[in-house]
Every structure is written in C-alpha cells, then in structure tokens.
Amino acid sequence: MIVMKFGGSSVADAERIRHVALIVKEFLPRKPVLVLSAMGDTTDHLLEAADEALGGKVSIERIEGLHLAAIGALGLGEDVARTEILPLLEELKSLLIGISLIRELTGRTKDYLVSFGERLSVRVAAAYFRSIGVKSKALDAWDAGLRSDSNYTSAEVLDESYASIAAVIGPLVESGILPVVTGFIAKTADGHITTLGRGGSDLTATVIGAAAGAEEVQVWKDVDGILTADPRLVKDARPVSTVTYEEASELAYFGAQVLHPRSMQPCKRTSTPVRVKNSYNPAAPGTRIVSSLEAGALPVRAITSKKNVTLVDIVSSRMLGQHGFLARVFASFEERRLSVDMVATSEVSISLTLDAAHDLVALKRELEKIASVDIRKGKAIVTLIGDVSRSSEILETTFGVCARSGVQVQMVSQGASKVNISFIVDDDQAGEVVKALHAAFFA
C-alpha cells in the first residue's frame, strides 16, 4: 500500500484532476490511498467569503462555480452534483448566513468553514474515478479515523488516530477500493471540525501512511523534488535524491516551501519513506526522505538564504560568570513578541537575528539599561542543510569560499539540530555567496 497526496494546484480543475487520475492509475497495483487538498485556491476563497459574510454579504458563487464546472467538464452528470455536492454547498451557504448574522468568526467556525474545500474536492475526485471504472470512495478525515485536539486552526493529531486509521483504511484497500481522503481537516473527540494549519494536507498524508503501514508516502508537487538551491538564484540547482527526515523538516522551515514543517514527524516514527514527486514529470524519481543516508552522500544537501534580516549584538561585561543575564535579555524580546531566528553567544556577548520588519527603538532603549547594543539592518542568513557530523569539512569549504570572494562572515551558528549550519553576511552579498557555495559543494 502507498499513500499519494496531491495539493490544491494539482486538482485545480477538471483537466488537472484527469491528469492526477492518469498518474494514480499507473500506481493501482501498489494499492494507493489518495489524500487531496481543496481544489485550487478554494481555501483562500472560503476565507474571503467569510470576510464578506462578516461585512453582511453572503456569496458562494465562486466556489459553487468551480466545483460544478469541474463536474460538468469531467462528464459526471446531474446525480453526482445533486447527491454529493449540492448538499455541502447548501450547508456552506447556511453557515455563511450564520456568520453574516452574528458578525463573528471564531477559530472553530473558521475551521468548519474551510473544511468544505477538502470535503468537496474528494467527492468530485472519487466520483470521477468511479466514472472511469476505478472503485473509489470519498472519505472525510474523521471517517478515516483522524482525531485531533481542539486547538482550532492549528490542531494536533491525537495518537489514538493511528489505530483507528489502520482499522478503516486497511480493509478498504484490501477490498480493492481506492479511498480518497480529505487532507488538512480532522475532528475533535466531541465532534467539532478542526484543521491542521495551512498546507496541512502533507501532514494528513504522512499520518495515514504511518498509521496504515504504507510502504511509501508520495507527496506530488510541481517541481522535481527538493532542490539543492532556489532555482531562481542558482541556475543549475538540481533535485536532491535523498534527504533525512530532519533535513527535510529543517528545509521546510528555511524557505524551501516543499513540505509542511510538521509533516515529517509521523513517518520518522515508523521509518516510512516519503517521496516528493513532480506531477508534471512523473517519470522523474523525485526526492526520497528516509532515516539515514547511504554511504558516500555529499556533506551538504541544500543551501538556502533568507534576506532582510536584522542583526542585534548585545555586549556586556556584566554577563561574565553571571546567571540570569540571558533570561533578562530574552524577556525583553518576549514582552515585545519578537521572534528570534539565530543566536550565538560568547562569555560577554550575544548576537541574534530578527526579521527586519520590527521597530526596535524601544527594545534598544530597554536593553541599553544592561548592555551596549548594536543593531545592524540589511543582513542575510545563509543556511547549509546537511550532515553536521561533517561540520569541519563543511565549514572549511564555506569559509574558503567566503574568504576568496571577499565576504565577511558576521556570525555563525551550528544548531543543535545536527543538520543546520547558518551564518550571516551582508544582504547584497547573499546571492553571490549561495551561488559560489553551490558551485563548491555540488560541482
């Protein structure tokens, strides 16, 4: 058994759904379970409809139009619309009327509202599979066994889900049925609909894969897998053949928006391989995500950068041998709800980075009570994701590249994550540094 997950753009309209079906048919011998996102930008459109409802206007035209057009273009006929789609659209409309009357949108209502996207898309897709002779059943996540806590808009999957999913999905697949399951959504024990956070369908797929003992979870995208660098920056960026779960989650945080950051956890627990595949190029092997790499792997998997970062240097001789100094410094950040990205410390100083968007005047005044503070804008973080047990080798190459290009490294941090080495350079040098490093590590 395998799990195949397709995101919103892969099921954006009738043509894309046909294309997905062609790919899935190839994999039928491996007994797939499908996990789908909402069609196209439906999730955003639902959120926009909620905003309109808050302003007193109720309209489901765009969502209704998209789904009914797809049903028409897929040749699915009246009764699919009548029995599967129209009741959901009715319910959605009633909900929007409710929102327009009470003029309030709680997290719980929001999750109930966006759930219609995935609930509609799986019904359209499953009906299409049946129409081309593939036995198929649409399943809402809760009917597939997914339970979550009640942290609306960003719920956690509960452990009890694993046994229930195995009990539902296993027998379905064994009886030759293609289950088409909603990504992104779940239900609490007391029956309220939740969502797992934007982009959460990846997580649904890995939870189902881990729970049902899949031999592989395939996440289908529109790129050839995880790339060694941003292709807009580095022309010869190329797909990475294999990365570890840790490297993949770290990459998700660092801008390579290939996978939902939390989605690696379930498969890591069960060592279920995850593969990122390209729906525009199904023959390409994609990137495989596994527990450990084969011998002979390069030390670095990928290089990313984040521009427009502010570097804060806090220096105080009072820090020497003291306790509580770091706590005081970080309390100032906490009070102002500032999120810190990188940190490096010495006996008498702390360097850290923040997004440039923040106004730091008040923070500076506060910190200057205990230390001298230097704030420098216009910096970039360059991050190497790879095998930190080979850090000396990685740093040697990195510093060599920087020295030869006359680039001054202004801070270095080798995280506890064992896969991430980051350093700070001037913003306008970041592009060149990434290119030069890419040439050095991947040539």
Ligand code: ASP
């Ligand atoms: N449809 C949801 C979103 O757009 C979930 C997903 O696509 O994974 O965020």
Ligand code: MG
């Ligand atoms: Mg989406």
